Amino acid sequence: MSRGRLAVFWVSGLTAAIVMAGGIVMVLRAHHGDHAASAVSSGSAASGAHRRGVQTTTALQALRVVSSTPTAGARDVDGARPIRLTLSGVPAASSPLPHLSPSVPGTWSRSGTSLIFTPSAGFPEDTQVTISVPGRRGHGQDRVHGSAGWAVSFSTASYSTLRLQQLLAQLGYLPLSWSPHFRGAIMPDGAVMPGDAVMPGGALQPDGAEAQLSAAYQPPDGLFTWIGGYPSSLPSFWQQGAANLIDTGAIMAFESDQGLALDGVAGPTVWKDLLRAAETQQDNPNGYTYAIASEVLPETLTIWHDGHEVVSSLANTGIPVAPTSDGTFPVYLRYRFQVMQGINPDGSHYADPVQYVSYFEAGEAVHYFPRYSYGFPQSLGCVELPLAEAAQAWPYLTYGSLVTVST
16 A cells, blocks of 8 residues: 555444554544445435434544644643544544644544544654644635634643753762652653553553653652762752752763763753663763862862762962862863963963863863972962872763862
8 A cells, every 4th residue: 555545444343444544543433333334325325324323424624623632722731642632523534634743653543523643752842733634625715615624733841850850860960869759660661660550531651762751741759869978068059850050060971971062951952862861771871970179278179979089189279360260160171181271470371281181160170280289279270180189080070070169
């Protein structure tokens, strides 16, 4: 059967017809009387219509949309949920299926006067979705002949920041773990825990990628738990359910692992890759790192990794005319070796070879620089370390790692 053709297969004595159009399967359930009606010739159609149990059908273009779920014009809709259109009559089996824009994989089914579309891969966030049936050519807006067509539109919601945090925690990109409540757990293959096979309204719980997408719109209940061993200052950067600095660093770490541009923003590509990583359990290969450069004399750099202190070293920060910026910043650029160039306070030019470089704010970086001693301001804004300690620190200061400079 060529693509795009409509084929209806009737099975004698059964009560279902399978309609295939444009690669989508539509199951049409009918009364037992429908089979008898299909055998009635045009000459006896009038008398056949009065037979008990025969259902009158109408071209889809001739029907009105009495109601829809989601409602027309709705906003912040869960793009993974089924769409139900309740019509003013029973659509004829020969009617073309409604057109979806944007097009996503899924199946159409019919229940009485209702058409239901169940997506197998939901609609993306912040998307206007339109379901339409075009009018017949040559009739324009002729509603007497039922050829005007119709359309229903709604807009999907943004993905949940809370779900973003849940996924980042599950994959090891946060200094917190997250555990779903038993009845809301999504297993790695998309299956759900026992007792959760049915969602509100009787719909079957989705599997795999669909389950992850549905959770992106409506996060399951669960509990965040801080991983022990980090300094008490780290939780001050966290806010559950709202964008925060820890999220930014975690997103940058994920972007780095996925080969994406580092901007710390959970855009469409980040979400697509994150949902896939959650489905396939692609955990953070680098672990979680947090560093504090203390300007209290003697100056030091301390690094924690996966809840353990792994580096503690004397360090040099910026001199008064070129101080190191106070605050907390994610590592955004790294070099094993680099020739740093710039202007000294006296106006002269410098070009210094340095090693184990991790930039965290503008031109400021943690790196090795040879000095006679360490522990007090000597740099032009960077955090300088001895060679051995710099070599020890560099593998931990991966992209997205937060570095706090404090007095």
